[in-house]
Amino acid sequence: MVKQTEYSWSLVVLPIQEEEDTPFTLAPLRDVVAALRAPDGCPWDRLQTHSTLRRYLLEEIYEVLEAIDNEDVDNLREELGDVLLQIVFHARLAEEAGQFSLQDVIDDITTKMIRRHPHVFNRTDSEGAATAVLSWEALKAQERGHERRGLLDGVSKGLPALLRAQKLQEKAAKVGFDWDSVEPVWNKFYEEIDEFKEAVAAGDRKNAELEAGDVLFSLINLLRWYKIGGENALNRTNTKFYRRFSYVEHCVRSSNTSWDELTLAELDSYWDAAKVNERSHSV
Template sequence: MQRLQALVAQLRDPEHGCPWDRAQTPASLAPYALEEACEVADAIAAGDRAGLREELGDLLLQVLLQAQLAQEQGDFDLDAVMDGLADKLVRRHPHVFETPGATPPAGQWDAIKAAEQAAAGTLRSSALDGVPNGLPALVRAARIQRRAAKVGFDWRELAPVLAQVRAELDELEQAISGADPAAISDELGDVLFSVANLSRHVQTDPEQALRAATHKFERRFRQVEALSPAPLSALDEAELEHLWQQAKQLLRSQGDC
C-alpha cells in the first residue's frame, strides 16, 4: 500500500507527474470509479479470476487517487480513510468483535447506523435518505423500494405486485395510443419501476436478471449473424424470425440455456 501511495503521489507531482493525472479533480474521477466498479462486476459474472484481480486493482486506484487529492487539499489522507473503515467494521459487528459467535439481534445494523448518524448530527429525516443518485437507475430503484419496504410501505403478497405491472403496461399502451412522447416516457418509467419492484418480491436481483437477459440476447444475435446467408438488413421479418428460432435451437443443443 505504501508503494502504491508513493506511485500515485508521483503521478500527481506538479512538476514531474503525469499531465492527465495532474489535471484530475474529484468530480472528473467520479465516472471512472463507477466504470471500474462495473468492470469488477463483469469479471465476477464471467468467472474471470485473472480479470477480477486486475479490475480490483483498477478500482483500488480510484480510491487512492481520491485520497491523494483530498490529502493535497488538506481534508484527509488514505490513513484516515482506512482507519475510519476499520473503526466502522468493528463498531457495526459487535457480534463478531465484542462477543464472537453471538447471533446479531434483528435490526442491529440499522440501529447502529442510526446511532452513528445521531452522534454526527446527520440523522436522516426520511427512510430514503442516503441512496446515492449516481447508482444505475435499475439498482437505485430496487434500493429505494427496499428502503420503503423496511418501514412497512409494501405489498404483503405477490398478486397485487403483478397486478401493478399489468396496470402500468395498460397505461403505457394508452400513452402510446395518444402519441405523447412525454407521457410515453413517464409511463415507461413506471413500467420499469414496477418490474424492479416485482423482482424484489420474487427475490431476484433486477440488475443481474437484466444483465443475464442482455447476454442471452447477445449470444443469440451473434448466432443469427453467423447463420444468415445475407446481411440482416436485407431480410424480411419472417426470415429474421426463422433465423432467430434456428439460433435458439442451435445454442440450446450446445448447452446454452
C-alpha cells in the same frame, strides 16, 4: 503467525493473520499514484479531479460486475485492481488537498464495520450480542451524518435508475410500507402496463414516458419479492444480447451478404443458431 492488534476505538481484540513472507500492503500502489501526480509525473493524471474521475470509477465497477457474471476469475482479479486504483487515486487527491488520507479511508471503514457488527466484535458481551436481533438501519442511524436524514435520503441520486428504484423500495419496506403478499404486486404490475398501453394509444408521449417509468418501477418491486436485483438481471440480459448479436453478425459476414440483403426470417434463424450454440457450449 497471528499478531494481536488492539483498536482504541473499539472494545475488541482482532487477530490479524500475517503472510509467511511479505505482509499485505497498499504502499506500492499508493506510491505509483503519488508518482503519477508529482510535478514531473503524468500530465493527464495531474489534471484529474474527483469530478473528472467519476466516469472511470463507474465504468470499472460495471466491468467488475461483468467479470462476476461471466465467472471469469482472472478478469475479476484485474478489474478489482482497476477499482482499487480509482479508490487510491481519489484518496491521493484528498490527501493533496489536506482533507484525508488513504489510511483514514481504511481506518474509517474498519471502524464502521466493527461498529455495525457488535454481535461479532463486541467481546464484552459476546454471547448476548451473538444472539441479538440487530437492525442494520438502526445502527446506521446512530452514526454521524445519519441522525437527521429522511428515510430515503441515504439512497444516492447518482445510482443507476434501476438500482436506485430497488434501494428506495427496500428502504420503504423496512418501515412497513410494502404489500402483505406478492399477489397484489403482480396486479399492480399488470395495472401499470395497461396504463402505459392507454397512454400510447392516446398518442400522449409525455404521459407514456411517465407510465413507462411506472411499469419499470413496479417490475423492480416485483423482482424484489423474488430476491432478484433488477440491475443485475438487466446487465446479464445485455451481456447475453451482445453475445448472441455478435454471433448473428459473424453469420452475416460469413454469408458474404449485407444486412439489407437478408430477410428478418433469415436473421431470426441466425439468432436461433446463436441460442443453440450457447446451449452446446454450456453442457
